[in-house]
Amino acid sequence: MPSSKVRTLELNEQIPHITKYMGSKRNLIDFIVKSLNEVYTGKETIVDLFAGSSILSGALRNQAKVHSNDIQSYSAVLANLYLSNYDWISYNGISEHVVDKATIIYENYKKNNNLRFDYSKINSIDALTKIEAKQRNLYKKDFTHQDYHLFTKYYSGTYWNYDQCLWIDSIRKVADDYKNTNLYFVILASLMFAMTYNSQSTGHYAQYRDATSDSSMKDILIYRQREFLPYFKRKFADLKVALNENKYAFRTTTLDYSECLDEINPNSIVYADPPYCFVHYSRFYHALETLVLYDYPEVKHKGRYRTDRHQSPFCIKTKVEGAFVNLFQKIKTKESSLVLSYSNTGMIDLESLKNLLKKQMGKEYEFETKVLLYKHSTMGRKEDKSRNVQEAALIAKKV
Numbered sequence: 479m480p481s482s483k484v485r486t487l488e489l490n491e492q493i494p495h496i497t498k499y500m501g502s503k504r505n506l507i508d509f510i511v512k513s514l515n516e517v518y519t520g521k522e523t524i525v526d527l528f529a530g531s532s533i534l535s536g537a538l539r540n541q542a543k544v545h546s547n548d549i550q551s552y553s554a555v556l557a558n559l560y561l562s563n564y565d566w567i568s569y570n571g572i573s574e575h576v577v578d579k580a581t582i583i584y585e586n587y588k589k590n591n592n593l594r595f596d597y598s599k600i601n602s603i604d605a606l607t608k609i610e611a612k613q614r615n616l617y618k619k620d621f622t623h624q625d626y627h628l629f630t631k632y633y634s635g636t637y638w639n640y641d642q643c644l645w646i647d648s649i650r651k652v653a654d655d656y657k658n659t660n661l662y663f664v665i666l667a668s669l670m671f672a673m674t675y676n677s678q679s680t681g682h683y684a685q686y687r688d689a690t691s692d693s694s695m696k697d698i699l700i701y702r703q704r705e706f707l708p709y710f711k712r713k714f715a716d717l718k719v720a721l722n723e724n725k726y727a728f729r730t731t732t733l734d735y736s737e738c739l740d741e742i743n744p745n746s747i748v749y750a751d752p753p754y755c756f757v758h759y760s761r762f763y764h765a766l767e768t769l770v771l772y773d774y775p776e777v778k779h780k781g782r783y784r785t786d787r788h789q790s791p792f793c794i795k796t797k798v799e800g801a802f803v804n805l806f807q808k809i810k811t812k813e814s815s816l817v818l819s820y821s822n823t824g825m826i827d828l829e830s831l832k833n834l835l836k837k838q839m840g841k842e843y844e845f846e847t848k849v850l851l852y853k854h855s856t857m858g859r860k861e862d863k864s865r866n867v868q869e870a871a872l873i874a875k876k877v
């Protein structure tokens with residue numbers, strides 16, 4: 479593609495890891511940045527329309543204007559984390575201070591509740607099942623004496639144990655003390671990291687595991703005996719090292735993609751990475767959404783999902799084509815370019831998607847497709863751990 483290039487995007491490879499995310503482009507970020515460079519000239523805003531784990535914001539921090547969007551609120555927390563400008567000198571001793579505050583809250587909660595669930599002597603499936611069920615019953619208990627009690631009440635004995643939930647609530651309370659500063663994002667992201675690596679589920683929150691064999695019992699016990707706070711501290715320390723100056727303007731939104739496209743600057747570059755398959759992200763990551771919203775939602779089913787979960791048209795067979803048509807038309811109206819990620823295992827086959835793109839965008843655009851062979855993680859949803867797929871970047875450049 480001919481281009482009037484002034485500047486090329488570089489890949490920032492030091493993107494701190496926060497949470498395992500289905501369909502994350504972390505391992506493909508080089509391919510994505512190269513694809514963006516086909517259209518980027520140095521002045522456009524890059525719109526990450528379906529930002530998810532916001533890895534692209536991490537890759538582009540301090541080198542381009544970014545507008546990060548996703549319908550899920552945790553994604554905006556991560557984008558704000560990666561894109562904020564940090565002056566750590568003015569926050570001297572902050573991580574110790576945050577940990578001390580959280581520890582005092584945790585000790586108080588623990589003392590007042592006077593509950594104990596001791597895993598150290600659990601050595602049978604039956605004993606494990608019983609201690610977990612007791613904690614899940616806390617859902618019926620009145621916790622109004624504990625000002626931040628959402629996770630203690632809703633999730634003890636599910637993805638986390640009671641003690642880990644007490645930590646989640648304690649740290650979440652401290653985060654609110656910093657609500658109007660960028661430390662809020664650092665605290666919440668470090669908390670999400672600790673939640674990810676203390677959860678006994680397989681990297682998402684669609685289901686927690688039951689002990690059905692000696693080996694699953696032993697594995698669950700590893701997570702149940704894990705200490706929560708060291709994970710939080712470690713991530714906080716990592717973030718202080720990895721994130722410093724960002725002198726570029728940025729924006730984060732939590733809009734439906736269609737509304738977001740109404741709001742973007744004309745002549746932007748839209749990077750679109752919509753869901754590829756029928757599983758809704760809101761079911762897999764409801765616990766992260768609830769952590770951020772902290773709104774004591776109505777929950778249902780064994781996995782205790784929020785009942786107001788978002789249903790994406792990109793995950794529904796009868797709606798996906800219309801959703802793409804809308805996406806293409808709105809980008810055209812905004813005279814913007816598009817880099818679209820999709821795979822050959824998606825809801826629409828790649829050839830049909832390419833044809834649809836060309837038909838909608840028409841003569842004012844130049845088209846190119848880049849393809850990469852890639853091993854996709856199934857994140858425990860299939861019998862095999864990973865599958866070979868073709869990962870494509872469909873590029874439509876405004877001429």
Ligand SMILES: C[S@@+](CC[C@H](N)C(=O)[O-])C[C@H]1O[C@@H](n2cnc3c(N)ncnc32)[C@H](O)[C@@H]1O
Binds near residue numbers: 527533548734
């Ligand atoms: C494939 S993932 C994006 C992964 C991301 N690029 C990354 O590297 O982490 C798709 C994302 O689209 C979001 N999403 C689904 N439907 C949406 C909609 N209608 N509007 C905005 N975001 C949506 C989901 O919440 C999910 O985070």
